[in-house]
Amino acid sequence: MSPINSTTAVSNWSPVLIPGPEWRSFEQFRIAGSSALEGVTVGSVATLHVKSKVFRILGDSDFQRVVGLAAEVHRLKQGITLVVKAARVVAKHPDRDSMELLYHSAWLLSESSILPEREGHDIFHMTPEEAEEHREEGFNIPASEIPRPTL
Amino acid sequence: MSENVPPIRTLGELEKSLSSLSHSDSAISVIRQFAAEMKDSRERLDVLNASGALVRSPILSEETKALGFTEPSDDFTFLQGDVISPESAYFLGERVINSPKYVVLSSSCDLVPDRRQYAALLRIKEIREEEPESRTKLSYLLKFKRTESMYLPALPSDGPDVLCNAIKFDGICQIRNADMALSNRIASLSLVGWRIFASFSRMVIARANPRESQMRSALEQDLFSPH
Numbered sequence: 001m002s003p004i005n006s007t008t009a010v011s012n013w014s015p016v017l018i019p020g021p022e023w024r025s026f027e028q029f030r031i032a033g034s035s036a037l038e039g040v041t042v043g044s045v046a047t048l049h050v051k052s053k054v055f056r057i058l059g060d061s062d063f064q065r066v067v068g069l070a071a072e073v074h075r076l077k078q079g080i081t082l083v084v085k086a087a088r089v090v091a092k093h094p095d096r097d098s099m100e101l102l103y104h105s106a107w108l109l110s111e112s113s114i115l116p117e118r119e120g121h122d123i124f125h126m127t128p129e130e131a132e133e134h135r136e137e138g139f140n141i142p143a144s145e146i147p148r149p150t151l
Numbered sequence: 152m153s154e155n156v157p158p159i160r161t162l163g164e165l166e167k168s169l170s171s172l173s174h175s176d177s178a179i180s181v182i183r184q185f186a187a188e189m190k191d192s193r194e195r196l197d198v199l200n201a202s203g204a205l206v207r208s209p210i211l212s213e214e215t216k217a218l219g220f221t222e223p224s225d226d227f228t229f230l231q232g233d234v235i236s237p238e239s240a241y242f243l244g245e246r247v248i249n250s251p252k253y254v255v256l257s258s259s260c261d262l263v264p265d266r267r268q269y270a271a272l273l274r275i276k277e278i279r280e281e282e283p284e285s286r287t288k289l290s291y292l293l294k295f296k297r298t299e300s301m302y303l304p305a306l307p308s309d310g311p312d313v314l315c316n317a318i319k320f321d322g323i324c325q326i327r328n329a330d331m332a333l334s335n336r337i338a339s340l341s342l343v344g345w346r347i348f349a350s351f352s353r354m355v356i357a358r359a360n361p362r363e364s365q366m367r368s369a370l371e372q373d374l375f376s377p378h
Contacts, residue, residue, distance in 0.1 A: 060236075060335045061250060063333070064236065064237055064238040064239075064250065064333075064334065064335065065238050065248070067237070067238065067239050067330060067333050067334075068237065068238030068239040068246060068248065068330075069238075070239075071239035071246070071327065071330045072239075072246055116244055116245040116246065117245055117246050117247070117248050118242060118245040118246070118247045118248070119248060119249050120247065120248070120249040120250070120251050121242075121247065121251055121252075121274045121275070121276050121319075122276075123276065123279075123282055124276045124278055124282075124288055124300070124317050124319075126284060126287065126288055126291065130291060130297075131284045131287050134287050134290055134291040134294070134296065135284075135287045135290070136191065136192055136286070136287070136290040139191070139192050139193070139286050139289075139290055140286055141192075141193070141196075141286065141289075141314075142280065143280045143305070143311060143312050143313060143314050144311065146196060146200065146304075146305060146314060146315070147196065147197065147200045147201070147304075148200060148304060148305050148306065148307055148309075149200055149201065149202040149203065149204065149205070149206055149207075149304055149306070149307070150202045150307065151202075151206065151207065151208040151209075151306070151307055151337075151338050
């Protein structure tokens, strides 16, 4: 088994979301105003009841994590389907070849049992020569003084 | 095709006509010249970080519809150059987590729903105050001297220690279009920002050392000449 690459990490995040604020009607939500949404903290899901429908509200960072994990599960499904098919072949024809097929397909899946993840992008690198050439005397502006565009 | 272009009848003539177009780096030269003509990094920051200079709020289909762009082909959800932050994109087989930022590399016309299954993204790296040579990196990027990195200002949603961003043209990420549709659109590029972005994209993919052209010509010099 090849060692896991140093960039490979498994996030501590798991799809456990706790209940956040709850509004029993749209009117109640409207009266509470935008400040009500401040109660929708990271890891929590708010609930809004509108007539016969129920809506869940969560912060974008949680939403992106859920979508990301769903995409990963979708990708893994193909591997699991392969193992299930191999197991069916073994059940029907319990010979050495089909046992080997099951073993190999399960082994392939176990190789990817740790979902390969990367914690953000690595930092911007510059060679010493580039640094030497582009260092600007007296240019030490703090981030707080750099203008940012308004969007 | 323009009427001024003489008819091209042979592959040899076609190659000659394309030689000044297909691998030209003149767009990047123009961008670098523009940056070089400013006095120093502070002036470049004032120009490039102004509101609406390189980036703007995400362009909405409703906005362009209100301006008369109402044909079916004008409809869009994402545009090339949009800054997005999904957690469902992959780099070298690894899913990138922790709110990474990307720029959409795929052409806008390929981002129309149901047209393509996957989109290509480029990574955006943040330059933070505390990292080594951070001001030199900022100064370097402001001059557009790195062929594979394009300067992008720090965005309002970035952390307070972020000096600027760099779009990396080295390494392409992939995302399913269906997943991208759910990602957070942070910003769009302005018109000039989009032009600069396209100039870098083109240069990274179709850049050529002049000697490569000479080598190839030397190898094929007899190929298209009449016997």
